Amino acid sequence: MATKHHAHSHKQEKVDAEDALRNAGLKVTKPRLAILDLLASEHGPFTPDEIHVRVTQSKAAGACDLVTIYRCLAKFEGLSLINRCDFGDGTVRYELGGKDHHHHHIICRLCKRVDSLPDCPVEDKSIKMPKTGFRDVSHRLEFFGICPDCYAG
Amino acid sequence: MATKHHAHSHKQEKVDAEDALRNAGLKVTKPRLAILDLLASEHGPFTPDEIHVRVTQSKAAGACDLVTIYRCLAKFEGLSLINRCDFGDGTVRYELGGKDHHHHHIICRLCKRVDSLPDCPVEDKSIKMPKTGFRDVSHRLEFFGICPDCYAG
DNA sequence: GCTTAATTGCAACTCGTTTGCAACATCGGC
DNA sequence: GCCGATGTTGCAAACGAGTTGCAATTAAGC
Ligand SMILES: [Mn+2]
Ligand SMILES: [Mn+2]
Ligand SMILES: [Zn+2]
Ligand SMILES: [Zn+2]
Numbered sequence: 001m002a003t004k005h006h007a008h009s010h011k012q013e014k015v016d017a018e019d020a021l022r023n024a025g026l027k028v029t030k031p032r033l034a035i036l037d038l039l040a041s042e043h044g045p046f047t048p049d050e051i052h053v054r055v056t057q058s059k060a061a062g063a064c065d066l067v068t069i070y071r072c073l074a075k076f077e078g079l080s081l082i083n084r085c086d087f088g089d090g091t092v093r094y095e096l097g098g099k100d101h102h103h104h105h106i107i108c109r110l111c112k113r114v115d116s117l118p119d120c121p122v123e124d125k126s127i128k129m130p131k132t133g134f135r136d137v138s139h140r141l142e143f144f145g146i147c148p149d150c151y152a153g
Numbered sequence: 154m155a156t157k158h159h160a161h162s163h164k165q166e167k168v169d170a171e172d173a174l175r176n177a178g179l180k181v182t183k184p185r186l187a188i189l190d191l192l193a194s195e196h197g198p199f200t201p202d203e204i205h206v207r208v209t210q211s212k213a214a215g216a217c218d219l220v221t222i223y224r225c226l227a228k229f230e231g232l233s234l235i236n237r238c239d240f241g242d243g244t245v246r247y248e249l250g251g252k253d254h255h256h257h258h259i260i261c262r263l264c265k266r267v268d269s270l271p272d273c274p275v276e277d278k279s280i281k282m283p284k285t286g287f288r289d290v291s292h293r294l295e296f297f298g299i300c301p302d303c304y305a306g
Numbered sequence: 307g308c309t310t311a312a313t314t315g316c317a318a319c320t321c322g323t324t325t326g327c328a329a330c331a332t333c334g335g336c
Numbered sequence: 337g338c339c340g341a342t343g344t345t346g347c348a349a350a351c352g353a354g355t356t357g358c359a360a361t362t363a364a365g366c
Pocket of ligand 2: 197
């Protein structure tokens, strides 16, 4: 599913992230580069464990402890380099993030496949934000269903 | 915030739930009644721990182990008597559920107060459900912000 | 190169939730 | 009302994602 998210090249995304690390006074280490590299090359989102497996198996020498994955992800999230997804199954997932990456997902209840939905119906317009008196309102929106592969097969 | 959810009396909600238990071949026990009683009288949503505290402190003799709370909630959820809420802070919450109880929440990022939003913007209207080929699509939607009390005080 | 502060690995720990199992209530039938 | 079958509970132990302390290591600046 090629979408607007591929406006930048993967290599460019990674370079941007590296710069962001430097600008924030963070050290550029092999594990951090490996994680950013992965997230720039595959949309995900990935659990910390999935990231750990891929980064460790990759020949790109980013192997590290799972704890390091957690700590890097926490730093990245703090810098808004990545976004956290929570699909309500006991673990969290991450994908490349930042201002212009806001979007939502539809998850297959059977095979757990995750598709990204290019447009946000909330900002977009259609949803009428209820007037609650709250400020700085953000939202979390996920769809769940049965994907074509699952109801066909 | 009195809403359409109070169309039935609290007592009636509880009786309905009791019937649902019987109809499902489940035994009607003191802990189960106490939990349903609480959820019918206060909107919540409540964490299993909060439910445990309230049910155990209540003079209504529903005291039980926290494990029992978890097991009852799991059964209730399976029967769609209650709905699970996940606000992404390490614990889950429950409130009375079922067909006509679908709604969403806005949570204060500072004091964690939870308000229920009476209307669902997704079903309710325009939200153009993206055509994904998925079937039986449901959704989870939560808003986060700063509540009036927090930005005033 | 050398210094210093940030980062990492490892082990131990936290905490919400789950599971095993024996004791115990509920409920339908007598 | 009593009784047995089946579902439910309490307690303790286990589980698993995520976190933390600390000593060893490494990146960055000079
Ligand atoms: Mn995505
Ligand atoms: Mn609610
Ligand atoms: Zn959105
Ligand atoms: Zn809705």
